[in-house]
Amino acid sequence: xxxxxxxxxxxxxxxTSAVSRTFTEGASVxxxxxxxxxxxxxxxxxxxxxxxxxxxxxxxxxIGLVSNNFHNPLFLEVFDRFTRGLQDRGLxxxxxxxxxxxxxxxxxxxxLRQYSVDGAIVASSTLPPSFAEAYRAAGIxxxxxxxxxxxxxxxxxxxxxxxxxxxxxxEALIAxxxxxxxxxxxxxxxxxxxxxxxGFMAALREHPEIEVTASYASAYSFDAGRVEMTKLxxxxxxxAYFCGDDVLSIGALSAVQEAGLSxxxxxxxxxxxxxxxxxxxxxxxxxxxxxxxxxxxxSIDLVIDTVEDPKRHPETRLFPCRVIERGTLRxxx
Amino acid sequence: xxxxxxxxxxxxxxxTSAVSRTFTEGASVxxxxxxxxxxxxxxxxxxxxxxxxxxxxxxxxxIGLVSNNFHNPLFLEVFDRFTRGLQDRGLxxxxxxxxxxxxxxxxxxxxLRQYSVDGAIVASSTLPPSFAEAYRAAGIxxxxxxxxxxxxxxxxxxxxxxxxxxxxxxEALIAxxxxxxxxxxxxxxxxxxxxxxxGFMAALREHPEIEVTASYASAYSFDAGRVEMTKLxxxxxxxAYFCGDDVLSIGALSAVQEAGLSxxxxxxxxxxxxxxxxxxxxxxxxxxxxxxxxxxxxSIDLVIDTVEDPKRHPETRLFPCRVIERGTLRxxx
DNA sequence: TGATTCATTGCAACCGGTTGCAAAATTCGA
DNA sequence: TCGAATTTTGCAACCGGTTGCAATGAATCA
Numbered sequence: 001x002x003x004x005x006x007x008x009x010x011x012x013x014x015x016t017s018a019v020s021r022t023f024t025e026g027a028s029v030x031x032x033x034x035x036x037x038x039x040x041x042x043x044x045x046x047x048x049x050x051x052x053x054x055x056x057x058x059x060x061x062x063i064g065l066v067s068n069n070f071h072n073p074l075f076l077e078v079f080d081r082f083t084r085g086l087q088d089r090g091l092x093x094x095x096x097x098x099x100x101x102x103x104x105x106x107x108x109x110x111x112l113r114q115y116s117v118d119g120a121i122v123a124s125s126t127l128p129p130s131f132a133e134a135y136r137a138a139g140i141x142x143x144x145x146x147x148x149x150x151x152x153x154x155x156x157x158x159x160x161x162x163x164x165x166x167x168x169x170x171e172a173l174i175a176x177x178x179x180x181x182x183x184x185x186x187x188x189x190x191x192x193x194x195x196x197x198x199g200f201m202a203a204l205r206e207h208p209e210i211e212v213t214a215s216y217a218s219a220y221s222f223d224a225g226r227v228e229m230t231k232l233x234x235x236x237x238x239x240a241y242f243c244g245d246d247v248l249s250i251g252a253l254s255a256v257q258e259a260g261l262s263x264x265x266x267x268x269x270x271x272x273x274x275x276x277x278x279x280x281x282x283x284x285x286x287x288x289x290x291x292x293x294x295x296x297x298x299s300i301d302l303v304i305d306t307v308e309d310p311k312r313h314p315e316t317r318l319f320p321c322r323v324i325e326r327g328t329l330r331x332x333x
Numbered sequence: 334x335x336x337x338x339x340x341x342x343x344x345x346x347x348x349t350s351a352v353s354r355t356f357t358e359g360a361s362v363x364x365x366x367x368x369x370x371x372x373x374x375x376x377x378x379x380x381x382x383x384x385x386x387x388x389x390x391x392x393x394x395x396i397g398l399v400s401n402n403f404h405n406p407l408f409l410e411v412f413d414r415f416t417r418g419l420q421d422r423g424l425x426x427x428x429x430x431x432x433x434x435x436x437x438x439x440x441x442x443x444x445l446r447q448y449s450v451d452g453a454i455v456a457s458s459t460l461p462p463s464f465a466e467a468y469r470a471a472g473i474x475x476x477x478x479x480x481x482x483x484x485x486x487x488x489x490x491x492x493x494x495x496x497x498x499x500x501x502x503x504e505a506l507i508a509x510x511x512x513x514x515x516x517x518x519x520x521x522x523x524x525x526x527x528x529x530x531x532g533f534m535a536a537l538r539e540h541p542e543i544e545v546t547a548s549y550a551s552a553y554s555f556d557a558g559r560v561e562m563t564k565l566x567x568x569x570x571x572x573a574y575f576c577g578d579d580v581l582s583i584g585a586l587s588a589v590q591e592a593g594l595s596x597x598x599x600x601x602x603x604x605x606x607x608x609x610x611x612x613x614x615x616x617x618x619x620x621x622x623x624x625x626x627x628x629x630x631x632s633i634d635l636v637i638d639t640v641e642d643p644k645r646h647p648e649t650r651l652f653p654c655r656v657i658e659r660g661t662l663r664x665x666x
Numbered sequence: 667t668g669a670t671t672c673a674t675t676g677c678a679a680c681c682g683g684t685t686g687c688a689a690a691a692t693t694c695g696a
Numbered sequence: 697t698c699g700a701a702t703t704t705t706g707c708a709a710c711c712g713g714t715t716g717c718a719a720t721g722a723a724t725c726a
Contacts (some may be wrong), residue, residue: 002449004682015706020684027685030692030704050447051384051393052682055711060384062448065428070413073406073610080403083430092448095398095426097416114383115395115425116335222613254615277406277610280555282587337712348676353714360715363674385712388681 003046012040023048054116063091063303064112064120064140068098068127072220072247074275074292078123078146081296089300091118098127105134112140119303121145125192126220129154141306145299146290148191153314156306158299160290161318162192166199168288169242169270172323174207175332178240178268183214184228184252186244190220193244196272200242213238217248225251226258233259240268240329246278249285253328263328274324284327291319336379345373356381387449396424396636397445397453397473401431401460405553405580407608407625411456411479414629422633424451431460438467445473452636454478458525459553462487474639478632479623481524486647489639491632493623494651495525499532501621502575502603505656507540508665511573511601516547517561517585519577523553526577529605533575546571550581558584559591566592573601573662579611582618586661596661607657617660624652 009016014033021027022037029037040046054060063086069075086093094117096108112120112135119141122132132144132155143156150157166183173181183200185193197214204212215232217224225248229241233255243249249271256267263269264286271278274289298317306312342349347366354360355370362370373379387393396419402408419426427450429441445453445468452474455465465477465488476489483490499516506514516533518526530547537545548565550557558581562574566588576582582604589600596602597619604611607622631650639645658664 002682005684006682016683017685017706018704020682021705024684028704033704047443047446049449049682051449052388052711053684055385055388055682055713056684058711070409070416071609073409076403076406076409079412079428080430083403083428084432087430092444093428095412095416095428097413097420110380111425113335113380116382116384222610226614250613250615254613257615276404277555280583280587281559282583282590283615335712338714339712349713350676350715351674353712354675357714361674366674382712385681386714388683388712389714391681 002049003044005046005048008037008040008044008046011044012036059118059307060116061091062094062115062117064096064108064115064117065093065123066096066098066108066112066120066131067123068100068102069124069146070097072245072275073277074246074273074290075123077276077292078296081293082121082123082300085296085300089304091304098124103128105131109134109138109140113138119143119307121299121303122147123299125159126187126190128191129157139310141303141310143299143303143306145295148195149316149318153316155314156302157314157316158295158302159318160295160321162195163199163202164318165272165288165321166196166201166242167203168199168321168323169196169272170200170203172270172329173240173242173268174203174210176240176268176330177333178210178238180211180238181240181242182212182232182238184225184232184241184243184248185214185216186220186224186248187218188216196242196244211238217244217251220245220248222247222251222254225249226255228252229255230259233261237267240264240270243269243271246271246273246275246285246287249287249328250278250283253283253285264330268330269328270323271328272321278324279326286326286329287324288321289324290321294319335382336377338379338381340377341370341373341379344377345369392451392640393449394424395427395448395450397429397441397448397450398426398456399429399431399441399445399453399464400456401433401435402457403430405578405608406610407579407606407623408456410609410625411629414626415454415456415633418629418633422637424637431457436461438464442467442471442473446471452476452640454632454636455480456632458492459523461524462490472643474636474643476632476636476639478628481528482649482651486649488647489635490647490649491628491635492651493628493654495528496532496535497651498605498621498654499529499534499575500536501532501654501656502529502605503533503536505603505621505662506573506575506601507536507543509573509601509663510666511543511571513544513571514573514575515545515565515571517558517565517574517576517581518547518549519553519557519581520551521549529575529577544571550577550584553578553581555580555584555587558582559588561585562588563592566594570600573597573603576602576604579604579606579608579618579620582620582661583611583616586616586618597663601663602661603656604661605654611657612659619659619662620657621654622657623654627652 229252271287468475562585604620
């Protein structure tokens with residue numbers, strides 16, 4: 001089935017080295033031999049075996065794409081952009097789907113090493129930094145995308161400043177004159193939740209006249225958001241909520257609507273992510289946009305650079321977010 | 334960086350063959366050597382290079398996962414299940430993201446061959462059958478998931494019977510007593526659209542007293558559905574619509590709501606797919622469920638079987654769908 | 667105990683390429 | 697035109713494993 005280098009060499013009447021060199025960028029081959037080889041290769045339908053060559057070159061052009069966010073609609077866009085971006089740069093994504101309860105990175109480290117990936121991208125907002133660090137410790141160039149910012153990072157981090165986002169959300173609510181606001185977070189132990197809460201509270205601290213509370217949903221999911229908001233509506237709800245992410249927000253929004261209330265008239269909601277469906281007119285969620293395209297593009301660049309220069313110092317690249325005005329928050333005054 | 338077989342062999346004081354055999358299922362090694370080798374391997378942190386071994390065994394355990402559906406929310410679930418299912422069976426998914434306008438399979442064929450994938454799964458409801466057939470022609474075991482059923486298939490097809498689904502949708506509308514119904518399809522040239530229309534019309538032909546019309550949105554997207562429904566509402570709309578898929582349905586639903594009307598009181602809508610968010614309470618779309626889990630599980634089984642026995646005859650496995658009762662269609666009478 | 671069978675082991679070739687090195691061929695300068 | 701400089705080429709070793717085969721060692725049987 002497979003046409004090999006040797007077959008082509010034989011057909012072209014040259015050595016295997018000559019064939020190898022015609023397919024290697026910048027190798028020394030005369031135009032004449034190159035032509036002969038190319039003719040033979042075409043005739044035979046030859047394409048080089050990337051895996052075999054990786055043995056000697058040490059490069060597989062395989063990048064591990066590791067995530068545990070296969071339930072977050074935002075990640076459809078994330079996977080789309082990552083795969084396309086890698087492809088465009090001549091790399092292949094090897095997907096690793098981490099179980100949600102997987103806390104030990106060793107299994108995936110082994111996996112990635114077995115396939116000799118050139119590098120890895122850990123795309124998750126919920127995995128602890130230790131995950132990506134395990135890859136790095138195993139000698140795999142790695143970038144943690146959508147990960148948590150730390151002041152002394154062990155690995156490259158590309159993402160957003162969750163604290164700043166929290167503050168931005170708080171300020172958005174303040175600017176709209178809400179007097180009783182609340183944070184409705186995802187799971188309390190998720191670092192992104194903690195950071196967003198931190199920023200939100202910090203903004204509100206500057207306005208002691210505004211009453212602020214906080215509660216946490218059991219997951220970043222529609223159901224969890226809906227359940228939590230339903231509970232909140234039973235006692236005395238706040239005027240406006242900053243929800244942990246868009247899916248959670250839409251769950252909360254649904255609860256509000258089911259209770260016969262409406263956004264933004266009765267209750268205000270602001271989310272975070274701006275996934276595609278948040279813009280759908282029958283959802284129309286006011287939210288904070290993560291610049292997904294930029295984050296991904298930067299992540300890919302960074303992983304490539306790190307493959308080139310593995311001793312590169314860990315770096316953090318954070319991208320600014322902005323509020324997307326839609327229909328679940330009343331207008332600024 | 335890499336610990337090799339040789340290192341382990343040296344440390345354990347045995348030949349490389351012995352080491353290789355300890356890591357090969359069913360090879361002949363004495364318990365004593367096995368123990369020695371395992372100790373040495375653990376100490377060194379050795380894990381075998383899957384790519385190197387693929388050279389001699391001819392198996393990479395890599396499965397190409399090819400799709401152009403990176404914008405359809407249903408496919409988040411699809412990717413999740415595929416990657417998890419492959420992993421559970423000891424295989425790795427190599428993702429190929431096809432551009433929407435990519436009609437020539439040759440580039441991806443080359444890709445898959447370069448990485449010597451053991452097999453490929455083409456997961457798409459819009460790609461023509463010729464795509465998967467090109468893989469097969471190149472000697473790559475392939476399964477077309479969510480693909481079109483043909484009577485004399487050239488490749489394995491796993492999916493649903495779109496004609497039957499169309500009929501099921503038609504019958505659902507009939508059973509609910511609608512007198513003026515319509516098909517609101519995706520792009521007219523997509524085979525899935527054609528098949529669904531076919532079945533729908535066939536069901537309605539048995540009820541000549543019911544008025545039936547058809548129109549087509551420009552894409553399987555929210556916006557396209559919304560635009561098309563908005564247009565329909567301007568003249569005399571039907572009482573109920575069978576929409577090409579769920580995303581399209583939600584777009585249409587949004588248009589209905591924006592016009593100040595509601596489902597199912599003013600207009601009925603039934604979709605197809607039952608993606609996760611169709612069940613969200615503030616969407617609550619009545620739809621026809623594709624058994625995604627079964628389709629994917631069968632696809633993986635089939636691709637594995639075909640890797641074992643490449644001469645296996647092309648086979649079609651269709652799974653039954655069923656109507657999921659929710660809130661966009663009035664109840665049966 | 668000796669002959670025979672069977673499991674275990676190492677050697678060496680091979681999988682499909684790449685690459686350092688030296689030989690061969692070409693180009694260049696004078 | 698000749699020799700030197702440069703480019704092109706093939707040889708052979710190597711990348712990290714696997715595997716057929718023959719040799720070795722252990723176990724079985726009489």
